[in-house]
Amino acid sequence: xxxxxxxxxxxxxxxxxxxxxxxxxxxxxxxxxxxxxxxxxxxxxxxxxxxxxxxxxxxxxxxxxxxxxxxxxxxxxxxxxxxxxxxxxxxxxxxxxxxxxxxxxxxxxxxxxxxxxxxxxxxxxxxxxxxxxxxxxxxxxxxxxxxxxxxxxxxxxxxxxxxxxxxxxxxxxxxxxxxxxxxxxxxxxxxxxxxxxxxxxxxxxxxxxxxxxxxxxxxxxxxxxxxxxxxxxxxxxxxxxxxxxxxxxxxxxxxxxxxxxxxxxxxxxxxxxxxxxxxxxxxxxxxxxxxxxxxxxxxxxxxxxxxxxxxxxxxxxxxxxxxxxxxxxxxxxxxxxxxxxxxxxxxxxxxxxxxxxxxxxxxxxxxxxxxxxxxxxxxxxxxxxxxxxxxxxxxxxxxxxxxxxxxxxxxxxxxxxxxxxxxxxxxxxxxxxxxxxxxxxxxxxxxxxxxxxxxxxxxxxxxxxxxxxxxxxxxxxxxxxxxxxxxxxxxxxxxxxxxxxxxxxxxxxxxxxxxxxxxxxxxxxxxxxxxxxxxxxxxxxxxxxxxxxxxxxxxxxxxxxxxxxxxxxxxxxxxxxxxxxxxxxxxxxxxxxxxxxxxxxxxxxxxxxxxxxxxxxxxxxxxxxxxxxxxxxxxxxxxxxxxxxxxxxxxxxxxxxxxxxxxxxxxxxxxxxxxxxxxxxxxxxxxxxxxxxxxxxxxxxxxxxxxxxxxxxxxxxxxxxxxxxxxxxxxxxxxxxxxxxxxxxxxxxxxxxxxxxxxxxxxxxxxxxx
Amino acid sequence: xxxxxxxxxxxxxxxxxxxxxxxxxxxxxxxxxxxxxxxxxxxxxxxxxxxxxxxxxxxxxxxxxxxxxxxxxxxxxxxxxxxxxxxxxxxxxxxxxxxxxxxxxxxxxxxxxxxxxxxxxxxxxxxxxxxxxxxxxxxxxxxxxxxxxx
Ligand code: FES
Ligand code: FES
Numbered sequence: 051x052x053x054x055x056x057x058x059x060x061x062x063x064x065x066x067x068x069x070x071x072x073x074x075x076x077x078x079x080x081x082x083x084x085x086x087x088x089x090x091x092x093x094x095x096x097x098x099x100x101x102x103x104x105x106x107x108x109x110x111x112x113x114x115x116x117x118x119x120x121x122x123x124x125x126x127x128x129x130x131x132x133x134x135x136x137x138x139x140x141x142x143x144x145x146x147x148x149x150x151x152x153x154x155x156x157x158x159x160x161x162x163x164x165x166x167x168x169x170x171x172x173x174x175x176x177x178x179x180x181x182x183x184x185x186x187x188x189x190x191x192x193x194x195x196x197x198x199x200x201x202x203x204x205x206x207x208x209x210x211x212x213x214x215x216x217x218x219x220x221x222x223x224x225x226x227x228x229x230x231x232x233x234x235x236x237x238x239x240x241x242x243x244x245x246x247x248x249x250x251x252x253x254x255x256x257x258x259x260x261x262x263x264x265x266x267x268x269x270x271x272x273x274x275x276x277x278x279x280x281x282x283x284x285x286x287x288x289x290x291x292x293x294x295x296x297x298x299x300x301x302x303x304x305x306x307x308x309x310x311x312x313x314x315x316x317x318x319x320x321x322x323x324x325x326x327x328x329x330x331x332x333x334x335x336x337x338x339x340x341x342x343x344x345x346x347x348x349x350x351x352x353x354x355x356x357x358x359x360x361x362x363x364x365x366x367x368x369x370x371x372x373x374x375x376x377x378x379x380x381x382x383x384x385x386x387x388x389x390x391x392x393x394x395x396x397x398x399x400x401x402x403x404x405x406x407x408x409x410x411x412x413x414x415x416x417x418x419x420x421x422x423x424x425x426x427x428x429x430x431x432x433x434x435x436x437x438x439x440x441x442x443x444x445x446x447x448x449x450x451x452x453x454x455x456x457x458x459x460x461x462x463x464x465x466x467x468x469x470x471x472x473x474x475x476x477x478x479x480x481x482x483x484x485x486x487x488x489x490x491x492x493x494x495x496x497x498x499x500x501x502x503x504x505x506x507x508x509x510x511x512x513x514x515x516x517x518x519x520x521x522x523x524x525x526x527x528x529x530x531x532x533x534x535x536x537x538x539x540x541x542x543x544x545x546x547x548x549x550x551x552x553x554x555x556x557x558x559x560x561x562x563x564x565x566x567x568x569x570x571x572x573x574x575x576x577x578x579x580x581x582x583x584x585x586x587x588x589x590x591x592x593x594x595x596x597x598x599x600x601x602x603x604x605x606x607x608x609x610x611x612x613x614x615x616x617x618x619x620x621x622x623x624x625x626x627x628x629x630x631x632x633x634x635x636x637x638x639x640x641x642x643x644x645x646x647x648x649x650x651x652x653x654x655x656x657x658x659x660x661x662x663x664x665x666x667x668x669x670x671x672x673x674x675x676x677x678x679x680x681x682x683x684x685x686x687x688x689x690x691x692x693x694x695x696x697x698x699x700x701x702x703x704x705x706x707x708x709x710x711x712x713x714x715x716x717x718x719x720x721x722x723x724x725x726x727x728x729x730x731x732x733x734x735x736x737x738x739x740x741x742x743x744x745x746x747x748x749x750x751x752x753x754x755x756x757x758x759x760x761x762x763x764x765x766x767x768x769x770x771x772x773x774x775x776x777x778x779x780x781x782x783x784x785x786x787x788x789x790x791x792x793x794x795x796x797x798x799x800x801x802x803x804x805x806x807x808x809x810x811x812x813x814x815x816x817x818x819x820x
Numbered sequence: 821x822x823x824x825x826x827x828x829x830x831x832x833x834x835x836x837x838x839x840x841x842x843x844x845x846x847x848x849x850x851x852x853x854x855x856x857x858x859x860x861x862x863x864x865x866x867x868x869x870x871x872x873x874x875x876x877x878x879x880x881x882x883x884x885x886x887x888x889x890x891x892x893x894x895x896x897x898x899x900x901x902x903x904x905x906x907x908x909x910x911x912x913x914x915x916x917x918x919x920x921x922x923x924x925x926x927x928x929x930x931x932x933x934x935x936x937x938x939x940x941x942x943x944x945x946x947x948x949x950x951x952x953x954x955x956x957x958x959x960x961x962x963x964x965x966x967x968x969x970x
Pocket of ligand 1: 862
C-alpha cells in the first residue's frame with residue numbers, strides 16, 4: 051500500500067505507517083531508574099473495567115504511578131503533572147482534574163505543572179489524534195485512586211485502625227467512627243512512604259459521587275493568566291543573552307540555496323549576523339528545510355534584515371507543481387479504477403444495472419493550519435547538552451529528533467513545553483525546534499527562531515489536496531444499491547518516504563473504508579497520487595474531504611429521489627448494527643474494535659438528537675436553507691445542522707448551527723462545547739475560503755489577506771451543542787477534531803436547500819455570486 | 821532618543837526609530853503579553869491601546885508613539901480585574917488563549933468609545949481580531965456582559 055523502506059522512528063499517526071513497536075522490556079528497563087511502574091497494553095483488565103483502549107500500543111505506552119504524577123506538600127497543596135500539551139482543548143485542566151477527582155483532592159488546592167518531554171517517565175505524550183481523554187481517563191483515575199489509597203493507608207496507620215474504616219473526603223482523610231480527621235498535607239510525608247498499591251486492587255470512585263467529572267463547572271487552569279497576558283507561549287520565553295532569529299527558507303519544497311549576499315542585511319540596525327542553516331533533502335520527516343538565518347537583537351530587526359537579503363535558489367524538481375494542473379490530474383485519476391481497498395458485493399456490475407446513477411466529484415484544496423501563534427522555538431545548546439522551550443504537540447518526539455539532529459544522547463536533551471497558541475496538527479512537527487537547536491549550537495548562545503505568518507503559510511505541512519468521486523446506483527424505488535467511492539490525494543506518508551503515493555491505512559480509515567451505510571455493493575478505491583510538497587495532518591485529517599464528499603452525496607441522493615435529507619441519511623445508515631467493513635486491517639483510530647466499533651445505533655442517535663434539538667424541518671425565511679450531515683471520526687459520532695442564508699448578491703451568512711456529539715464518557719462538557727463551537731468556525735473557514743495553491747512550486751498565499759479565515763462579523767450567530775449523555779461504561783472518545791468534518795457538507799446541503807446550487811469544489815469563494 | 825510611556829512607566833529607545841512597537845514591547849521591554857500573529861495589521865493579536873485608541877502594534881513604529889501613552893494587556897488593570905477581563909473569565913472565552921490579549925484590548929477600547937454597543941456593533945468592532953480557535957460566540961457574549969455589568 052505504501053512504499054516505505056525505512057520508516058525510522060515514527061510517532062502518533064505515523065505510528066500506523068510503521069512496523070516497529072516499543073518493547074515492554076525496554077520500557078521497564080528505562081523505568082528502573084525512576085522506580086515507577088508501567089502498564090503495558092491492555093491498559094486495564096477487562097474484568098476490572100468495561101473497555102480497552104489503544105493507549106498501551108502508543109510509543110512508550112502508559113505510565114500509572116502516583117509518585118510520577120502527584121506531589122502533596124505539607125501545606126496541603128497538591129501538584130499534579132500535565133504530561134500532554136495544551137493547545138486550546140483544555141487537556142492541561144481535564145487530565146489533572148481526573149486525578150483530583152479520584153484522589154478526593156479539593157481542586158482549589160491543586161496546582162498543575164507541565165511535564166517536560168520524557169516518555170519513559172510519563173508515557174506517551176503525543177498530543178494528537180483526539181486521544182488524551184480517551185487514553186487517559188482510566189490511567190488518570192488509577193493514579194488518583196493510588197494516591198488516595200496511600201493517603202488513607204497513612205492515616206489508618208497513624209490512628210492504628212483498619213484502612214477499611216477510613217475514607218478520603220475533600221482533601222482530608224476521615225475516620226468517621228471516632229470523628230478524627232487529618233488533612234492531606236498532614237499526611238503527605240507518611241503517605242510518601244507507603245507502597246504504591248497494585249492497580250488490580252484499586253477501588254475507583256462510584257461515578258455518582260463525582261464532584262467534577264462530567265459537570266463542566268471548572269474553568270481552565272490558565273484562564274486568569276490568559277486574560278492578564280501572563281500565560282507563557284513559545285515566543286514568550288526570554289533567556290539572558292538570547293538572540294532573535296528569522297530564517298529565509300527555500301521557496302519550493304526540496305529547493306536549495308545557490309548563493310546569497312548578506313551585506314545589505316548586515317547594515318540593518320540591530321542585525322548581528324547572517325548565517326546558513328543546514329537543510330535536509332525532501333522528504334525527510336520533520337527535518338529543517340535549510341536556508342539563511344538573520345540573527346539580531348530583536349525580532350523586528352531580524353525581519354527587516356531578512357527582507358534585505360539577496361538570495362538565489364535552485365527550486366529543484368518540485369518547481370513544476372501547479373495547483374490548476376494538479377487538480378486535473380486528480381480528477382482524471384478519480385475517473386479510472388484504482389487500488390481497491392474495500393469491496394462488498396459487486397459495485398461495478400450493480401452500477402451498470404442501476405435505474406439511476408448519481409455522481410459527484412468533490413474537490414478540496416490544500417489547507418494551512420495557521421494557528422494564531424506561528425511556529426517558534428527557543429534553544430540553548432551548550433556542548434553536548436540542549437535545552438528547548440517550544441509549543442510542541444509531541445515533546446517526546448521533539449526530544450528524540452533534537453538528539454538525532456545534534457548527534458547527542460536523548461538524555462542530554464530537555465524539552466520544556468510552553469502553552470501552544472493553537473496547534474491543529476502543525477505543531478506535531480518539530481522542524482522549528484530543530485532549527486533553533488542547530489542555530490544555537492552554531493552561535494554558542496540561546497536563540498529564538500520566530501516564524502512569520504508568511505513563513506507559516508509557505509512552509510507548512512499542509513492538509514492534502516483531494517478529489518473524492520462517488521457514484522451511487524439507485525434502484526427504481528430510489529434505494530441505493532451500489533456505492534463506488536474513489537479517493538485520490540497525496541498521502542502524509544510521502545513526508546516520511548519518497549515515492550509513497552497511496553493512502554496509508556490510517557488515512558483510508560478516516561471516512562473512506564469505514565463508511566457506515568447499509569449498501570449491498572460497495573467499492574472503495576484509492577488511485578495513485580504523487581506529492582510535491584510537505585503533506586501533514588491537519589485537525590480531522592482525511593475526514594474533512596471524505597465527510598464533505600459522502601455527506602454531500604447524501605444530499606444529492608435526497609434531491610435525486612425527492613426525499614428529505616435526514617430521512618435519506620437515516621435510510622442509508624440503515625438498521626442499528628455493528629458495521630463490519632470487508633477491509634483487511636481496518637484502521638480504527640488505533641483502538642480495539644471491540645471497545646470502539648462502528649455502531650450505527652449511535653450514529654442514528656446523533657442524527658435524531660440534532661434533528662430534534664436543531665428543529666429539523668422548521669420553517670425558515672426565503673433565501674435560507676437547512677442542511678444536515680453526520681460523521682464518525684476519532685471514534686466519536688457527530689451530527690450537524692447548519693442554517694444558511696444567501697442574499698440576492700450571493701453573500702452567505704450562518705444564522706444558526708446545531709451539533710450533537712456522542713463522545714462516550716466525558717470529563718468536561720464545557721470544553722466539549724467550546725471545541726464544537728470552534729470546529730464550526732474552522733469548518734466555515736475552510737468551506738468559505740480555505741485554499742493554499744501552488745504556482746511553479748511556490749505557495750501563492752502570504753498572510754490572512756489571501757488565506758482568509760472567518761472573522762467575528764461572519765461567524766454563526768449561534769452555535770448550539772448537544773451532548774449525548776453516555777450510557778454507563780461507554781468508553782470515552784475524541785472531541786478535539788470530530789466537530790470539523792460534518793460542518794462543510796451540512797453547509798453545502800443547506801446552500802442547496804436555499805439556492806438550488808450544489809457546490810462540489812471548495813472553497814465556496816465566489817461560486818454563489820454568479 | 822525616543823521616549824514613550826508604557827503602562828505608566830517611562831521607557832526610552834535609541835535604536836531604529838522604525839522598529840515596530842510590537843517588537844519593542846516584546847523583545848526590548850519584556851512585555852510579552854502582546855502577541856505577534858501576522859505583522860500586517862490583519863489579525864489583531866498585537867492590539868494595544870495608545871492614548872484611548874486601539875492600534876495594531878505590529879505596524880505602528882516606536883517613533884509613532886513617541887511622547888504618547890501605551891497600554892498593554894499587562895497594564896489594563898493592576899489586578900487583572902478590568903470589566904472586560906472579568907467578563908472573559910465568567911464566560912470562559914479562551915481556548916488556546918493566544919489571540920485573547922488582543923481581543924481584550926480591542927474590546928476595552930470599544931467600551932471606552934461606546935459603553936453600550938449592540939451585538940451588531942460588537943461583531944463589527946471585533947472583526948479585525950482573528951481567533952483561529954473560533955471563540956467568537958463567547959467573545960461577543962463577554963463584550964456584551966462587560967458592557968452591561970459583570
Ligand atoms: S500581529 Fe498585528 S495585526 Fe496581526
Ligand atoms: S483562543 Fe486560540 S486563537 Fe483565539
